[in-house]
Amino acid sequence: MLRPLPLDATTSWFLIGLLHLALAAAVWTVLTGRHSRRSTLLWCSGSALAGLMMLLYAARGLLPHVPMIVVANVCGYAGFALRWAALRSEREQTLPLAVLGLAVLGASTAVPLLDAVGPQWRVLGNVCFNMLASLALCVEAQALGRVRASRSARMVGWSYGVVALVLFLRLASLLLGGGAPAAPAIDTELILLAWMLAALWANLGYVGFAIEMAERRARVRSVELAAATEGRELAERQAAELKTLSEERQELLRVISHEVRQPLHNAQAVLKGAADALHGAAPVAALERARSVLREITRSLDNTLAVSTRLIQAQPPPLRDTDLDMLLELALGDLPDEGRGRVRVQRDSAVRTAALDVALMRLALRNLLSNALAYATPGSTITLRLADSDEPLALIFEVCDDGPGIAPTLLPRLFERGVRGRHDVHGQGLGLYIVRQAMRLQGGTVEARSSAAGSTFTLMLPQGREPT
Template sequence: MLHPQTAFFLAGLLYIALPLTAWSILRRRHDGRTVTLWCLGGGAFGIGTALIGMRGIAPEWLSLPVANLLIFGSYALRSASLRRELGLSEGYRVSGVAWVLMSALYMALLIWVPLDAPRVVLSSVANTAGGLTLAWLAWRLFRIKAYRSAAMLSVAYSVFALSMLVRGVVSAVHWQQLVIFSSGPEFVFAFLAALIAALYGNLGYIGIALESAREVELARAMELSREQEKREQVELHSRELSALLDERTQLLAHREEMLGVMAHEVRQPLNNASAALQSAAAVLARAQDGQEARLRLNRANTVLMQVSASIDNVLTDAVLLDGGEAMVRQETDIDTLLALVVADISPDSRARVRIERLAAARTADMNASLMRLALRNLIVNALVYSPPDAEVIVRVSDSDSPLGLNIDVIDRGPGFEPAVLDKLFTRGTRGTRALQPGGHGLGLHIVKRVMHMHGGSAQLVQNQPGEAVVMRLVLPQTEA
């Protein structure tokens, strides 16, 4: 059977070995000062216990006063470690005063009282108080941070404190017959409780440290995640600002281009119109050929109408790109719209335009100015690309899907070459089969944009050169 004194010594070695194990596991994973305090406290308790187990072998000053002073001080170190885990001050003042009082009282009993019982009772009281302090701090850690390891540590030291209390009571009752290294039930209980505290107390502390380290890592990861999110937001904002700047730069460049186009489109035709009007004025002044004067005036009027159409296209394109205001729609008489569109065409070409009215509706919801411009662009385009004597048909019919109107512009011109079909409605696209020079590829681009603003579409539905080239505007309508 294991001798009680040997058991004391082995328990001390266990208390030394387990803190060293905890140190090797935690020294780079947790706060160094906190781990050091815990391991120093556990080591001091182990050395003190081992020295008590060596009583009779080691000098008495080592196995009695030094051993108990180390044991008393171990609680101050371990409680300081748990207080740091709680985020509190280390509390050296209170624990230091308690250590000094206990040590002084123990030394006084050692010097003046020859019996072992008073010192055993005092030592049991000190161990009970120390064990309860560690159990209480560990329980607070469990309640505050929900560390399950802290609950295990609290239970282990509560059992240890209870065993020390029992040993102290038994020692006080059996004052005269006390044997320090006895094999009685209270000693066995104390020995087993010390083993439990050594094993589960250190395991509990390792668990606390690992849980705390994990909490710190999670907090750090969350902070990094927040920093990353902020960085991404800043980068996104920067990209948005860069995109906005690019858009504004492109818009300004486009405006400059439009001004250049307007200058070109307006200056030369106005010069031509001025020359035609001067020529007509000279003819009228001679008053010899009224027919020739009318021809020259018609030519000047045609040029001026071309200038007006070009200005409309350029300005409308700029307004559509700006997109600052919502489009205004209202009920518009379809026949009136068609009459205005035909009136916008050069007098020499109006006779070539034939209206086919197949729709039952008399009015439609639209922006009349924009629809007038889009339809005029299609008709003028058809006239330009058709032979001089070819007819252009404007057919208005009902649309079932979507519910609304179909407006077809049909000509028998050369149609569109395959190379431009994919970019037919893109700004700057112009076919090579026009029978008249000029133009900057704005007409169909504006048609597409106008119909998109109406929620409809512009599409080439038939492209048979010389037979039928059909451009269709689909204008959706909502049911009343």
């Protein structure tokens, strides 16, 4: 036989209500910023409403009977609903808010209606609804413990399981006693102890669950950080290896440039000297043909090396203030003697200097002029026009020919790598690709227009930028 509690029931309800409120405030203080704000708010709000419900029960003699019952039950059942929603949110499940609202409203309305029938019916209904709500919390907490493999969540479930069991015993005693509203002292003591257990164990269990989840997130972040660090180190090693390979490749290209191009230039010089010495003799035509072939090989090699070195660099080259007449002379000097005489320079601009990269611009002009000489009507004049534009501020080069024009189906792909206008003209399809890349690196553009009367290629190089 248990001894009577040293405190009366009203004082005990009051103290347990204050305990719920204090623990709700403590849990909120501990977990704010450390756990899911949504779940923490739901849980702490539910625990605080449970405490408020108990305070209202403790003060039931000071308030009107029916309003007290309504307000207390709304707080109590809403507290159950919010704590259940918090546990379900931890499982990342959708919250049936409409169902919860209807359940709270139905239970809160049913109790005063039962009270109107008789006090014993109100007690039976209230105990039954609280038992079912506690059982729902127990089941949800146990499900959370299984999903998250959390002993703390199971601790929450067992605490509300004990409450549900005690309320079941109270319900059984009421039914066996004929539904009398006055319960034995042992029932009241057990209910008070169960609610105290729920206040302590459930809130401590929820904090423990949050700590477990925080530790798991920390472990996951640690593993991810280690993986990211390992990945970064691997990327750095690969970058270093690629840099080494790139440097070796560049060195190889420099060797190719020196070891292959220089002998070709020397051979051209020797052949020119031989042609001059044998001027008028029969072998001259053969020597000129050999010079032409060597010149074509040199130009093709220059283009190949340009694609492999200068045109693949990531950073644009510095643009320098350059004399345009010198640039035109360099571009024309790259052409064979018989082709140079076919090019007519038309200057429609008084501009003497411009900001550009000499090597890239020379490469672009040389390829455009060489293409025009190869594809235009034999013996026709090629016009190299220099102009400027105020809006936008730019330098314009135009290369015009009177050839047969470019097929409309070819125009959209004209500047792609490997595209050739005719297969009877020697080349690798790099010329116009190189032109586009050379202009891109300088911030410029190239466009092509064509008709049956000929083709015009326009290079536009923006100005107004500070030369380096």
